[in-house]
Amino acid sequence: MSNLPPQHASEGLSLADQVAHELREDIIGGRLLSGMALVEADLVNRYNASRNTVREALHQLGREGLATYVRNKGVMVRRLGVAEVRDLFLVRRTLEIQAILGSKPLREYQSDRMLDAIEAAELARDREDWQAFGTHSLRFHQHIVGLLRSPLLDAFFTNIAAQMRLVFAVAPDEENFQRPWLERDHEIHDLLAAGHRQAAAEGMNRYLDDSEHALLDLLSHPTRA
Template sequence: MSNGLSLADQITLELRADIIGGRLLPGMQLVENELVGTYNASRNTIREALHRLGQEGLTRYVRHKGVVVRRLEHDDIRDLFQVRRTLELQAIAKARPLCEYQCDRMRDAIEAAELARDREDWRAVGTHGLRFHQHVVGLLGSPLLDEFFTNVVAQLRLVFSSAPDEARFQAPWLLRDRQIHRWLVAGDKSSASEAMACYLDDSEHQLLSTFTPSFRH
């Protein structure tokens, strides 16, 4: 293939993108026969793609159901935020003055989230908000870390999708993203880092308090 990806690679990327976009939700079944028809692929290719998603922590096998989109638990949330602190705070600490395209990509993600908020599309608010944080990690200039963090974002998307009231969860974060962006543009890494650390602490605390023990199954 011209892009160097196998069909299984492409299907894996598309299914992951559907998770990040909130189109595949926790608990949804991924039925082999349906995916064979959707992607005009062999059953072995579909199984390979589903296996890769399982390795990325995005799906799991359930007896009598097959492969389903994964529901994350409290320990997973803590682990995800440990990774976020490591990468996002390091990215800010090591950031050089923002290039115009870096500034624009962050601003575009924030503005897309604000437009989604205005139309009360809270799922899209979460997706675009996560895109802003992907651009923060992108300041490290590492394609390998970008790819790794994309998988982290997909798992976070599954956590957000499981929130009992996603609107209530997503609403507070946009102003904080915009303020972090302002400090990064101004070159005030100390303020941006402090704000991001508080952001991540508060977000983790809210998620952990949102999900009751019944979420852990």
């Protein structure tokens, strides 16, 4: 059984919201992958929640594009295709580049959060844990969006990060796909820390272009390493 984070109760979230949050975090963490079944009875036991609560949480994930109902199989973690990937990167460019261009000088706590995500990715790389590596890279980009200082956009981008994590799973060789991004995350942070917002935005735009092209190529050639 999972213990739901106590802070969510203080934030006034319903139990269904908390279950949905946990499932979303499991997706971002790479513990739930595309095509995995979300079995209602298992989730009832895991969260000590009613069937109605679990159903409401699954409906919420469905509305967010993270789960889908498959006939004769039930609710499953969603598989994303080319159109969805292109849309995800449209959203990412809109939010991440605007966050960089509109940001004020990077505060120490903002820099620390980004560096913590980069350091965690480095440790995951050293352990050759590429699943965790991808998760920490997404955390870095969540901190980029956090520069907008909008709780609504932070919550929205959490869903975008979860969908991106599902797309990462198409890579047959996670090491080759994930490894190149760490240095570029570090470069974007360093440019921001130095106050070079335009250069950081240009670096982010190239980063997102290259990442989108790589993922679209993998979707078009799923057996390519």
